[in-house]
Amino acid sequence: xxxxxxxxxxxxxxxxxxxxxxxxxxxxxxxxxxxxxxxxxxxxxxxxxxxxxxxxxxxxxxxxxxxxxxxxxxxxxxxxxxxxxxxxxxxxxxxx
Numbered sequence: 811x812x813x814x815x816x817x818x819x820x821x822x823x824x825x826x827x828x829x830x831x832x833x834x835x836x837x838x839x840x841x842x843x844x845x846x847x848x849x850x851x852x853x854x855x856x857x858x859x860x861x862x863x864x865x866x867x868x869x870x871x872x873x874x875x876x877x878x879x880x881x882x883x884x885x886x887x888x889x890x891x892x893x894x895x896x897x898x899x900x901x902x903x904x905x906x
Contacts (some may be wrong), residue, residue, distance in 0.1 A: 825876075826873055826874060826875050826876060827848050827873075827874050828848065828850075828871055828872070828873055828874070829846055829848060829871065829873075829874060829884045829885060829887075830846070830847050830849065830851065830854070830857050830868055830870075830874055831844065831845075831846055831855055831868070831869045831870040831871065831887075832844070832845050832846075832847060832866055832867065832868055832869065832873045833867045833868075834860065834864050834865070834866050834867075835864065835865050835867070836861075836863050836864050836865050836866070837865060838895055839863075844869070846884050847884075848884065850868065850884045851867065851868045852864040854866055859873070861904070868889065872885075872887050872888060877886070882883050
């Protein structure tokens with residue numbers, strides 16, 4: 811029985827989770843807010859009981875690798891060279 815506890819402890823120490831950047835927009839007032847959550851857009855709506863006038867859209871998501879800090883703030887979006895190139899290209903295209 812003690813082996814079961816050790817195995818479960820090791821598995822939790824290498825856990826990962828995904829962070830979702832969600833935009834919640836009120837269709838009547840056109841006000842929007844951005845939230846970060848481990849719940850996706852479908853789960854977030856059901857868990858937080860949003861009003862019928864509010865719509866949820868996923869704007870970004872990323873993985874937090876080898877994280878088991880359940881009660882700490884969510885990890886930041888990682889910055890990669892490919893991501894920076896992609897964002898620069900998007901800005902270049904939108905300025906045309």
